[in-house]
Amino acid sequence: MEQNAADRTADWKVPYHPSGEKEVHLEDYSSQIGNADAALGIWVHKGVINEKLFEAHPNLKYIATLGHGFEDFDVEMTRRRGVTITNTIYGDVTIAQYAMALLMNICHNVTVQSDYTKTGYWKEKETNPQASYNQLFVPQIELYQKTMGIIGLGAIGLWTARMAKGFGMKVIANSRHKKAGPQYDGIEQVSMEEIFERSDVISIHCPHTKETENLLNREAFAKMKDGVIIINTARGIIIDEEALLEALESRKVYMAGLDVVANEPPQYQIPLMQSPYTFITSHIAWQPKAARLRAVDLAVKNFRSYLEGMPTSVIN
Structure with missing residues (x-):
């Protein structure tokens, strides 16, 4: 999974933070985000995309999530702040x-x-x-x-x-x-x-x-x-x-x-x-490796589209 992500972003000179086998959640990577303009390839827990996040990271204008759902954040707040959020219909x-x-x-x-x-x-x-x-x-x-x-x-x-x-x-x-x-x-x-x-x-x-x-x-x-x-x-x-x-x-x-x-x-x-x-069962329908690799591909594709001024899969 991580090598797959690294290969697809090799032409970007950006910091890359592998997570091992664990899911990458936004709240786990606050120090790595720092003054970044974008965060790519993360799962989002409920309530994490909030005012506090953007106060800590005022430059953050784009988040590429690896999930389907969009009920886990305040859509209107992100619109007011001019932040673009994309999801991945990978599964x-x-x-x-x-x-x-x-x-x-x-x-x-x-x-x-x-x-x-x-x-x-x-x-x-x-x-x-x-x-x-x-x-x-x-x-x-x-x-x-x-x-x-x-x-x-x-x-x-x-x-x-x-x-x-x-x-x-x-x-x-x-x-x-x-x-x-x-x-x-x-x-x-x-x-x-x-x-x-x-x-x-x-x-x-x-x-x-x-x-x-x-x-x-x-x-x-x-x-x-x-x-x-x-x-x-x-x-x-x-x-x-x-x-x-x-x-x-x-x-x-x-x-x-x-x-x-x-x-x-x-x-x-x-x-x-x-x-x-x-x-x-324990919310595992998304789990096959092929689907998770597809999530990475789609997140990278979404970010490329955003950089080209034609964002896709925008959920806010």
Whole structure:
């Protein structure tokens, strides 16, 4: 990763601060930023891009982040100060793939099937077929002709739609703005109400904003089909977790596959973590090396565009 970054910035005579294996966070590099005009290739924790940062680094006019999200800083404040912030949509295909992996595990219970086989139930079938069959039988779901409802039809949502169509699913989607172009062929763009009412699977790929916070609440779950599956690889706070737990326990929601939760890391004891109707992973959908290398490439590309006076991927 670091050699990749160094190679792509070799023609710039700028200080380079390798981080080893750890994530590079803005607050860790205050002394290195000093009087720099730009900071490139960093992750941003919530609340770190604030007035205090720019008081400490008054020359700083550009920050190239390595993340997707833009809810972690005061957009208006950075605009007032004339600071440009760019993000990197590096994980579009990998996060879509992870969303489908969560869905596959729900549909086929692969981990349970593997555990049963490894602990000898398959072998037992030879001597006691009926008992073994009952133990091996785990409900499975076929996705063909089911309806996938996608909330947020950006880069990740679009890749999720493509993958869902590959399984023969019907795809409907809702986005803040209607999308146009051949890449959206075969995706029916509908209201949020229709997403809730028509979907067999709902996959969340929208950013966290005031409008999307607790978007999936009790009212939303009440409108959904019985047995709907919920997938979330976006932001945990988009789902009202108490309402989700109620919907899971009533079986309104069949299962939820979550790579994100509202408070990270979560307390192990919280009911959502203990529910037999959830698969929860530790916000790792972004992790494949290919995606992280792509993040570096995009951050460098964004900075080059900024230097040329044509900034791209600006989020403020």
